[in-house]
Amino acid sequence: xxxxxxxxxxTDYEIVIGLEVHSQLLTxxxxxxxxxxxxxxxxxxxxxxxxxxGMPGVLPVINQExxxxxxxxxxxxxxxIPAYSKFDRKNYxxxxxxKGYQISQYDVPLSHDGYVMLDxxxxxxxxxxxxxxxxxxTARLTHRDGYSLIDINRAGTxxxxxxxxxDMRSPEEARLYMQQLRELLVYLxxxxxxxxxxxxxxxxxxxxxxxxxxxxxTKVEIKNMNSFRSVERxxxxxxxxxxxxxxxxxxxxxxxxxxxxxxxxxxxxxxxxQAHDYRYFPEPDLPPLLIRQELVxxxxxxxxxxxxxxxxxxxxxxxxxVQDANILTEDKAxxxxxxxxxxASQTRDRxxxxxxxxxxxxxxxxxxxKEQATSIQDCVxxxxxxxxxxxxxxxxxxxxxxxxxxxxxxxRSGEMPEAIVVRKGMKPPISDQGTLERIVAExxxxxxxxxxxxxxxxxxxxxxxVGQVMKKTRGQAKADIVQAVVRKKLDEx
Numbered sequence: 387x388x389x390x391x392x393x394x395x396x397t398d399y400e401i402v403i404g405l406e407v408h409s410q411l412l413t414x415x416x417x418x419x420x421x422x423x424x425x426x427x428x429x430x431x432x433x434x435x436x437x438x439x440g441m442p443g444v445l446p447v448i449n450q451e452x453x454x455x456x457x458x459x460x461x462x463x464x465x466x467i468p469a470y471s472k473f474d475r476k477n478y479x480x481x482x483x484x485k486g487y488q489i490s491q492y493d494v495p496l497s498h499d500g501y502v503m504l505d506x507x508x509x510x511x512x513x514x515x516x517x518x519x520x521x522x523x524t525a526r527l528t529h530r531d532g533y534s535l536i537d538i539n540r541a542g543t544x545x546x547x548x549x550x551x552x553d554m555r556s557p558e559e560a561r562l563y564m565q566q567l568r569e570l571l572v573y574l575x576x577x578x579x580x581x582x583x584x585x586x587x588x589x590x591x592x593x594x595x596x597x598x599x600x601x602x603x604t605k606v607e608i609k610n611m612n613s614f615r616s617v618e619r620x621x622x623x624x625x626x627x628x629x630x631x632x633x634x635x636x637x638x639x640x641x642x643x644x645x646x647x648x649x650x651x652x653x654x655x656x657x658x659x660q661a662h663d664y665r666y667f668p669e670p671d672l673p674p675l676l677i678r679q680e681l682v683x684x685x686x687x688x689x690x691x692x693x694x695x696x697x698x699x700x701x702x703x704x705x706x707x708v709q710d711a712n713i714l715t716e717d718k719a720x721x722x723x724x725x726x727x728x729x730a731s732q733t734r735d736r737x738x739x740x741x742x743x744x745x746x747x748x749x750x751x752x753x754x755x756k757e758q759a760t761s762i763q764d765c766v767x768x769x770x771x772x773x774x775x776x777x778x779x780x781x782x783x784x785x786x787x788x789x790x791x792x793x794x795x796x797x798r799s800g801e802m803p804e805a806i807v808v809r810k811g812m813k814p815p816i817s818d819q820g821t822l823e824r825i826v827a828e829x830x831x832x833x834x835x836x837x838x839x840x841x842x843x844x845x846x847x848x849x850x851x852v853g854q855v856m857k858k859t860r861g862q863a864k865a866d867i868v869q870a871v872v873r874k875k876l877d878e879x
Contacts, residue, residue, distance in 0.1 A: 394556075394557065394622045394626050395594060395625050395629040396629070398597055399596060399629050400555065400595055400597045400599075401554075401556055401592065401594055401621075402592070402594070402595065402602055402605075403559070403560050403591065403592050403621060404550050404552035404553070404554065404590075404591045405548075405549075405554070405560060405563060405588055406547060406548075406589040406590075406591070407547070407548045407550075407567055407586070407588050408523075408547050409546045409547075409579075409585065410523060410544065410545055410577065410584075410585040411456075411544040411546055412455075412578065413451045413452050413544050415449060416449070416542040416543050417446075417448075417452055417489070417520070417522040417542055418448065418449065418489065418522060419435050419446065419447070419542055421437075421542065423543055423544075425540065426583070428539060430535075430538075430539060431537060432539065434541070438484065438538065438542030440484030440485035440486070445671050446671055448675070452520055452544035452546075453496065455544075456518055456519070456546050457681075457682065458574050458576060458685055458689060459518055459546060459571065459574060459576055460496060460500060460518040461682070461686050462570055462574060462692060463515045464500040464515070465498060466499050467497050467677060467682045468494065468677065469679070470674060470675070470677070471491065471674065471677060472491070472669070472672075472674045473489050473668070473669040473672045474491055474493075474666045475490075475665075475669050476492070476664045476666055477664055477666075478663075478664060481527065481536065482524040482526065482536065482541075483525070484524075484541050484542075488522060489521060489522050489669055490519070492666040493666075495517045495520075496520060497517060497518045497519070498517045500515035500518070501513060502515065502566060504559065505562075506556075506562060511559065513550055513551065513553045513554060513559075514550065514551030514553050515549070515550055516550065516551055517549050518546065518549075519549075520544065520547075521545050521546075521547060522542050522543065522544070522545060523545040524541060525538045526539070546576070550563070552591065552593075552602065557617070557618045557621035557622045557625065558618060560618065560621055561615075561617050564617055565614055565716075568586060569693050569715075570692065570693060571586070572718050573718055574689070581612050581614070582612060587612075588617055590607070590611065590620065590621055591606070591607050592606055592608065592621055592625060592628070594628045594629055603628070603638060604637070604639070604640050606628070606641055606642075606643055606652075607641070608621070608642075608643050608652055609645065610644045610645045611645050612647075616645060616647055619645075624643065624652050627652065641654055641655070642655045642657075696714075697715040700714060700721075700740075703737075704736070704737055705737045705740070706741060707745075710748075711744075713748075714744060714748070717762070719762045720748070720752075723769055724740075724748060726769035726770075727769045727773050727776075728740050728773075730769050730773035732773070732777045733776075739776065742776065747793075750790065751765075751767075751772075751793075754794065758797070765797060766798075766799070766800030767793075767796050767797050767800065768800075771796055771800070771801075771802050771803060774803045774804055775796065778792075778804060782814060782815055784812055784814070784815070785861055785863065785865070787861035788862070791861065792807060792812075812862075813860075813862055815862055815863065822863060822871055825855060825863075826855055826868070829854045829858060830851065830872070830875055833854065836850055837851070837876055848869070848872060848873060848876070851872050852865065852869050852872055856868060
């Protein structure tokens with residue numbers, strides 16, 4: 387089955403997609419008990435109590451921080467916040483559901499009727515948000531050969547669900563929506579956004595219909611997608627599968643399907659339950675939530691700077707090009723680091739420094755982070771140390787080549803660049819033109835064949851000679867000046 391991201395089903399069918407995104411909230415305790423949520427890498431069944439184990443006779447207590455985080459997210463997604471909300475029991479008999487039901491929200495959630503604006507290849511698309519509501523996470527099952535094990539540590543963790551309208555029309559839009567949503571949640575500080583750890587999860591509802599038809603087709607739910615790429619690939623596959631069924635005269639069954647990443651296919655898991663199968667009714671052990679407008683106004687007033695605002699500020703205040711502003715906005719931690727570097731710098735021209743950091747040096751930082759398999763939060767090179775390196779460059783105490791060497795070492799040791807320069811005995815850049823021309827002449831004379839190659843049209847020979855000069859000067863010469871002198875000498879001969 388071959389697909390393309392842009393039009394996986396041709397032009398005669400239209401894809402309709404809605405996403406249900408679940409995000410674990412960064413609360414210190416669980417949704418309805420005081421158990422710690424810091425269970426990652428802990429032994430199974432060690433962060434549990436009678437409440438999250440679902441023991442008879444225990445009573446849940448609402449986590450206020452989780453409510454605040456949900457309202458924050460809803461406001462950032464342009465949702466309306468009602469004055470009254472409540473929790474409900476959602477009944478289904480899965481082995482990872484400790485009580486036999488889940489405390490969730492049904493007909494009166496914490497928010498409703500929001501939207502996000504999505505940039506899809508330069509076109510702005512409005513994606514409706516049906517609701518943002520709160521519920522509790524389930525336990526985790528580990529399947530063995532012939533039996534299963536259950537870890538209750540995750541059970542009861544505060545889980546926020548963001549339900550979109552069926553407004554997306556391609557797998558690409560679904561991926562972009564997920565990426566934008568993750569970015570927003572991280573900026574709000576309510577979620578880690580780590581799909582690979584299960585703290586951000588997505589269920590996709592997809593249907594197809596003949597183009598121009600208003601009635602929606604039969605939808606299929608897809609689960610088990612743990613990356614943005616998986617979301618896009620699973621939806622591409624499923625869209626093609628459904629169209630092929632319809633073209634062959636078949637009908638689409640409403641069901642839940644799982645995505646098998648290794649095979650690149652969706653497989654049937656179970657027939658899809660309707661809402662009434664869950665037998666929702668108001669949670670009798672929890673009071674309704676009465677949400678004062680003063681509380682909503684206070685939360686709105688204290689929302690942090692959001693991605694779109696930061697992106698615009700980087701372009702307006704620092705003069706960054708769109709590409710650099712986007713890179714620094716998409717990774718909040720990298721953007722925070724960038725701002726601290728600029729602030730710590732001794733230069734008065736903040737705009738020039740910001741452009742130099744974003745365009746020339748952060749790519750080097752990102753490269754080293756990837757090589758070391760670490761994150762900007764965990765790197766030992768402080769923003770002050772990075773700023774010190776740039777100040778040394780501005781003062782012409784080192785060259786760009788030397789700066790790259792110093793940066794690599796500072797990343798490994800955490801040492802201040804100025805101390806590395808002193809310890810290594812690095813000398814200031816060669817500024818005497820006569821000295822530089824003499825060294826260039828010696829290199830050319832020692833490599834006559836390479837010089838002839840350049841004159842014969844092999845332009846890469848020039849870079850080889852520049853490299854030899856840089857080696858001879860131990861990086862003290864400025865590469866751009868060396869290149870100009872080498873070219874001038876070769877052209878004169």
